[in-house]
Amino acid sequence: MSLLTITDLTVTFGDYTALDHINLTLTQGELRFLIGPNGAGKTTLIDTITGRTRPTHGHITYNNKPIHHLPEHRIARNGIGRTFQTSVVFEHLTVADNIDLATTHHLRPWQLLRAPRTLPDTVHHILDRVGLTPHTHHKAATLSHGQRQWLEIAMLLAARPQLLLLDEPVAGMNTDERTRTGQLLTEIATDHTIVVIEHDMDFLRRYARDITVLHEGRILTHGDLTTIQNHPEVQQVYLGHTPHQEHTP
Template structure:
């Protein structure tokens, strides 16, 4: 297996006696666009919080051969682990280009960042192309539609050279066209990275997932291809209200 993979072993998160994540074991290799699904309260976002240092956890979360659990958030970021939230966190008063430039310069000093540069770094130009924001590079991020803000946030992770991307409901609130464009974007970036998508949109999952892990009550209920997961009676039972939708 290549070095760029995420391997979780018996990950547990407990809050005041409540077990939010209950022994999750999961391996995601590079190039496998993994969708993490499950009902509300299944532990999906909490699992991402554990991997990124926002929730204390036991067990093991390896990126390659490096243990992530127990490290500080900023150290996990430096190891190449990036995440997005349901609401995009961008600098709304700055342009798309400036947002990407700041993200690319995360290791530079503040005085260097304030200097106007005569050329755009190659990695920023490449990220603009990858996320499809070349035409709006000089627009303030705050005026972008919801979908483009999410793409910008993904671009900001790319220029930081994130090797693992953990995306929390990236298409929530998007139009049908934005969802389709986002799916194609995830395919492009996922070919060379390890990508986990927390998602509720079953149509989006069916269109773009390479593989699926289903969480329920903090545990892995089912795992496999979209077809395998949809055919699993346990998954259909958990989604009983939406069983027809999951199995459609």
């Protein structure tokens, strides 16, 4: 079942075309990897889906409703969450308090005043799901880089989105942290739709099922890892190979 549909999406900044007639559909429960060289339009696409950038032309529908005209906070309330390349957590708060705060994003002011002082079961469940239960009462500032990324994913889950957009979630992680993150994303995709912008090709090989390649603001191709590896244009413009070279993407 289609969750997000992008139709003929174009974004221009003056004379520069960042996205050029993008057509893309995401289905429920999908784990989609979005790759491409720097300047391909990956972050601009995420920015446009989440309302940070306005499309010049085209449409975006989410749950069969148009969202391309909505402000960023309305899109977030409708169930689309994202992370950024730089982790955004409240370092002076505990891990649990960061997640608890994220659960209240949809509440009205009067509901916040009536919110319980004890941690709800939802927070404990999310802590366990992302593997941060041992750090429940630790300040976020004490977490490792990988743990901070997991906390940010936990905060997204607390906001109850259907669609998660993750911008380079394993950047700077060590091998164990990348493995744990891959397992986490695979598990979360059982009840969420996830789009991952990623440059780590080893991570891509291990966890990518569906891959979309962007180049110069256009979708170059889409498919599984084998399809992407064997696509001549991908080898040339993204992986740096000509079609006849031996390649290990």
